Amino acid sequence: xxxxxxxxxxxxxxxxxxxxxxxxxxxxxxxxxxxxxxxxxxxxxxxxxxxxxxxxxxxxxxxxxxxxxxxxxxxxxxxxxxxxxxxxxxxxxxxxxxxxxxxxxxxxxxxxxxxxxxxxxxxxxxxxxxxxxxxxxxxxxxxxxxxxxxxxxxxxxxxxxxxxxxxxxxxxxxxxxxxxxxxxxxxxxxxxxxxxxxxxxxxxxxxxxxxxxxxxxxxxxxxxxxxxxxxxxxxxxxxxxxxxxxxxxxxxxxxxxxxxxxxxxxxxxxxxxxxxxxxxxxxxxxxxxxxxxxxxxxxxxxxxxxxxxxxxxxxxxxxxxxxxxx
Numbered sequence: 001x002x003x004x005x006x007x008x009x010x011x012x013x014x015x016x017x018x019x020x021x022x023x024x025x026x027x028x029x030x031x032x033x034x035x036x037x038x039x040x041x042x043x044x045x046x047x048x049x050x051x052x053x054x055x056x057x058x059x060x061x062x063x064x065x066x067x068x069x070x071x072x073x074x075x076x077x078x079x080x081x082x083x084x085x086x087x088x089x090x091x092x093x094x095x096x097x098x099x100x101x102x103x104x105x106x107x108x109x110x111x112x113x114x115x116x117x118x119x120x121x122x123x124x125x126x127x128x129x130x131x132x133x134x135x136x137x138x139x140x141x142x143x144x145x146x147x148x149x150x151x152x153x154x155x156x157x158x159x160x161x162x163x164x165x166x167x168x169x170x171x172x173x174x175x176x177x178x179x180x181x182x183x184x185x186x187x188x189x190x191x192x193x194x195x196x197x198x199x200x201x202x203x204x205x206x207x208x209x210x211x212x213x214x215x216x217x218x219x220x221x222x223x224x225x226x227x228x229x230x231x232x233x234x235x236x237x238x239x240x241x242x243x244x245x246x247x248x249x250x251x252x253x254x255x256x257x258x259x260x261x262x263x264x265x266x267x268x269x270x271x272x273x274x275x276x277x278x279x280x281x282x283x284x285x286x287x288x289x290x291x292x293x294x295x296x297x298x299x300x301x302x303x304x305x306x307x308x309x310x311x312x313x314x315x316x317x318x319x320x321x322x323x324x325x326x
Contacts, residue, residue, distance in 0.1 A: 003035045015069035018050040029072040039096040042081040095191045108283045109192035109214045117242040118292040126246040128271035130155040155218040162225040175303045238277040249273035
């Protein structure tokens with residue numbers, strides 16, 4: 001997310017001159033030359049935190065050879081550091097804060113969303129966009145869908161046509177499930193991942209769903225069956241700059257009036273027509289669209305040839321890895 005004036009008006013040093021940081025407690029922000037917030041942290045001693053190679057994100061930042069980074073900082077009492085850091089991370093959702101530390105390169109979440117759309121162009125449809133949900137920020141609940149990071153964000157709803165995917169998989173549940181696992185179960189080092197509780201797809205309203213946070217928006221995917229006859233009228237548009245089918249407003253109205261998809265009407269009624277692409281690309285990396293578009297066809301053939309699935313070398317390798325880990 002981009003920094004605002006409250007950050008840009010602070011004192012700063014070039015990352016290469018981190019030894020010039022002051023020796024007092026405070027909050028620091030790592031920004032690139034485009035004012036994208038990459039990381040937010042706290043320190044009892046700012047200079048000591050960044051001394052030498054002590055900082056755990058220095059390796060990742062240094063690997064971005066084409067970017068120039070700055071450390072913005074503000075003085076703050078030690079007793080207020082924890083609360084302030086949590087608040088600021090929730091507000092700005094920095095690129096590195098929720099990403100794996102050991103990975104040299106961390107890919108932006110917008111890449112993962114774009115790749116997902118490119119992998120499933122025939123099966124994903126934008127249903128609409130939902131205003132921010134009313135969430136009690138002070139509530140303590142194990143319910144994954146009520147996490148505080150949802151607060152204040154619009155939700156873009158995608159439908160994955162399970163019936164159509166099964167047809168593509170020739171009614172082989174192992175193939176269709178394997179494709180879903182490949183698309184949504186990525187293990188790459190992205191700043192945000194498709195997520196669900198306990199790394200499984202969550203059932204909400206009786207529907208399999210997962211979600212991702214991208215550039216200030218939530219994108220939720222609902223895997224729905226028997227919807228091909230409902231999503232009869234779509235137009236082509238974009239989401240995160242990639243071509244995708246979008247349900248026309250009049251069809252969305254029909255769905256609300258004569259609900260035939262397996263989710264409650266009061267939920268569907270909250271969804272508004274999707275009129276234009278709201279996600280602005282921050283990184284806009286080059287993506288190999290041609291290769292991504294062929295991947296599910298390759299996976300399908302590998303299942304049919306026994307190279308994937310039960311008894312395959314891939315399954316045995318995964319099983320062996322799990323055994324060693326245990």
